[in-house]
Every structure is written in C-alpha cells, then in structure tokens.
Amino acid sequence: MLEVKNLGIHYFTLNGVVRAVEGVSFSIDKKEWVTFVGESGSGKSTVAHAILNVVPSPGRIVSGEIIFEGKNLLTLEKEALKEIRGREISMVFQDPMTSLDPLRKVGDQIAEVLMEHGVGNDEAYERARELLEKVNLPADRINSYPHQLSGGQRQRISIAMAMAFNPKLLIADEPTTALDVIVQDSIMDLIDELKAEGTSIFFVTHDISLAIERSDKIAVMYAGKLVEFGNVESILENPLHPYTKALLESVPDLWSESKEIKSIPGYPPDLRNPPGGCRFHPRCPFADERCRKMEPAYIEYEKGHFVACHLRGGVGSE
Numbered sequence: 350m351l352e353v354k355n356l357g358i359h360y361f362t363l364n365g366v367v368r369a370v371e372g373v374s375f376s377i378d379k380k381e382w383v384t385f386v387g388e389s390g391s392g393k394s395t396v397a398h399a400i401l402n403v404v405p406s407p408g409r410i411v412s413g414e415i416i417f418e419g420k421n422l423l424t425l426e427k428e429a430l431k432e433i434r435g436r437e438i439s440m441v442f443q444d445p446m447t448s449l450d451p452l453r454k455v456g457d458q459i460a461e462v463l464m465e466h467g468v469g470n471d472e473a474y475e476r477a478r479e480l481l482e483k484v485n486l487p488a489d490r491i492n493s494y495p496h497q498l499s500g501g502q503r504q505r506i507s508i509a510m511a512m513a514f515n516p517k518l519l520i521a522d523e524p525t526t527a528l529d530v531i532v533q534d535s536i537m538d539l540i541d542e543l544k545a546e547g548t549s550i551f552f553v554t555h556d557i558s559l560a561i562e563r564s565d566k567i568a569v570m571y572a573g574k575l576v577e578f579g580n581v582e583s584i585l586e587n588p589l590h591p592y593t594k595a596l597l598e599s600v601p602d603l604w605s606e607s608k609e610i611k612s613i614p615g616y617p618p619d620l621r622n623p624p625g626g627c628r629f630h631p632r633c634p635f636a637d638e639r640c641r642k643m644e645p646a647y648i649e650y651e652k653g654h655f656v657a658c659h660l661r662g663g664v665g666s667e
C-alpha cells in the first residue's frame with residue numbers, strides 16, 4: 350500500500366547540512382501497524398512528515414520515492430496531493446493544538462475538514478456529531494472551544510478529524526506522549542479501532558514497550574538510518590542489530606529477572622558530520638575495521654526481517 354524507497358532528507362541550516370534521513374526504505378501493508386522507534390533526533394518525525402511531503406523548512410527531500418497505491422507522492426501535483434491529504438492519508442501529532450484552531454469551536458473544525466472535501470453543510474455537522482461519539486466524546490462537545498477540553502479530549506478531537514474519511518493510512522507522531530497513562534491507553538484503543546476498520550498505521554514513539562504491545566512491525570532508526578525492520582515477534586526473539594538489542598535491554602518490563610535498566614553508553618552523532626561507515630560504530634561493542642570504513646548494506650536477513658549491520662553479512666559500500 351505504501352512503499353518508501355531510498356528516502357533522503359537534509360535540513361539546510363546556517364550551520365551546515367543536517368543529514369537527517371538517509372537511504373530509508375520500507376513498506377506498509379493494508380491494515381498493518383508499523384511503529385518507528387529510536388532515540389531523540391534519529392529522524393522518526395522527519396520520515397513521518399516526508400510521506401505527505403510536509404517536511405518543515407529548512408528541510409528538503411533530496412532523494413527517494415514515496416509510492417502510495419501506485420503513485421509517487423513526491424512528484425504529484427499540489428492539487429492531487431491535497432486531495433489525498435486528510436482524506437486518504439491523515440496525520441495526528443503529539444500536540445493536538447498544531448491541528449486545532451484555538452479560536453473556533455471544535456465542531457466547526459471537524460465539519461470544515463469534511464466540507465473541504467466536498468461534503469455538504471448539514472451532512473458535515475451530522476458526521477461531526479457521529480465522529481465525536483466514535484471517539485467517545487459527548488455530542489454536545491461540538492460547541493466547545495479547544496481550551497475548554499483536556500489534553501486527552503483535544504487529542505480525541507484531532508483523531509476524529511483524522512478519521513473523517515476512513516483514511517487508508519494514519520500517520521501518528523507521538524500522539525500520546527503528552528498524556529497520562531490511562532488516557533494514553535484509550536487513545537491507543539481508538540487507533541486500534543481505526544486499524545480494525547482497515548486503516549494502516551504509521552506510528553512514532555520513544556516508548557518501545559508501547560510499540561511492542563500494539564504494532565505488527567517495528568522500524569528501528571539510528572542517526573537517520575533505518576537499521577532494522579521486521580515483525581514484532583521476530584525482532585523480540587531475534588534482534589539482529591546491536592542497537593536494537595540495546596534498545597530492548599533498556600526496557601525494564603521486558604527483562605524482569607534482572608530489573609536492571611541498561612542504558613546505551615555514548616551519544617548519537619552530530620548529523621552535520623555523521624561518522625563514516627556504520628553510523629552506530631562509535632557506540633557499538635562489536636565494531637571492527639569494516640564497520641568504521643564501509644557502510645553496511647540494508648539486507649533481508651530472513652523473510653520480512655531487514656537489517657543493516659556487517660555482523661549480519663551483506664555487501665557494504667565505501
């Protein structure tokens with residue numbers, strides 16, 4: 350359904366070119382929930398924005414293709430992309446206020462999304478009420494302003510807007526990070542329901558245990574590279590990349606015998622000047638000469654389970 354090939358994104362800042370995303374390839378099938386994990390700054394949000402070609406300035410997509418149902422979204426005319434945005438592909442963010450206007454009633458805002466895509470006035474308000482119910486908010490909330498709602502309720506509103514047309518793909522960038530645990534769960538349930546109705550989910554989180562619970566596949570980013578991608582089960586049973594292993598070991602619940610949380614020594618690199626070879630090599634306990642010199646190829650190590658690491662074979666490039 351969605352296929353991303355060799356995606357590269359740079360931020361052209363006054364202090365240099367930030368190579369935020371390089372050579373990222375993956376696909377998402379129908380009704381599949383794929384979660385992107387990785388440390389802060391690894392490029393998760395940048396990839397999320399690229400799908401609808403909305404990488405904020407000074408960022409620019411410098412390579413790659415984003416094929417959605419056979420069309421490359423990166424070469425599509427503005428108008429055609431606008432038709433897809435909000436209708437076939439929608440987005441929710443960590444801060445719902447980025448998609449809500451503080452000065453207008455939430456019902457008007459939901460109805461407007463529908464009317465923008467050709468739904469008539471009365472039907473749009475009717476649908477807005479239905480959508481509020483669907484996200485478990487009372488229909489009279491239609492007359493509320495965003496500031497009259499809690500953070501969780503506001504996130505429900507932005508999900509209601511995202512759901513307006515039963516999108517084929519929902520891009521959710523840390524939609525629950527600002528919320529408390531109980532509210533978090535209820536938002537995750539809503540996204541699950543959407544998936545049950547046929548929507549594919551591109552989800553971004555810092556919280557790997559959240560990723561494990563809900564998703565079908567996990568994508569692990571490190572310093573702008575996709576280092577591992579595969580089914581949740583195969584990644585848990587057989588993490589192929591040393592960084593993935595380290596991430597899993599940093600989750601306390603997973604390794605309850607030891608109760609010890611291991612953090613990964615060192616820091617991610619400055620992406621204006623990333624290390625040569627494998628970007629993880631300065632922090633990798635297994636790094637050798639090859640890892641310092643050659644970039645590991647991204648290979649399908651076992652069916653549906655991809656990795657970029659010299660320890661797992663594959664041919665690299667200088």
Ligand SMILES: Nc1ncnc2c1ncn2[C@@H]1O[C@H](COP(=O)(O)OP(=O)(O)OP(=O)(O)O)[C@@H](O)[C@H]1O
Pocket residue numbers: 360362367369387388389390391392393394395396405406407408555620
């Ligand atoms: N507007 C910008 N200008 C310059 N550099 C940027 C900009 N936005 C992001 N970057 C850089 O691009 C890289 C990727 O950032 P991105 O926000 O995609 O990471 P992330 O994985 O989503 O991190 P987080 O978990 O903190 O949200 C980082 O090195 C970041 O500093």
Ligand code: NI
Pocket residue numbers: 393394395522
């Ligand atoms: Ni982010």
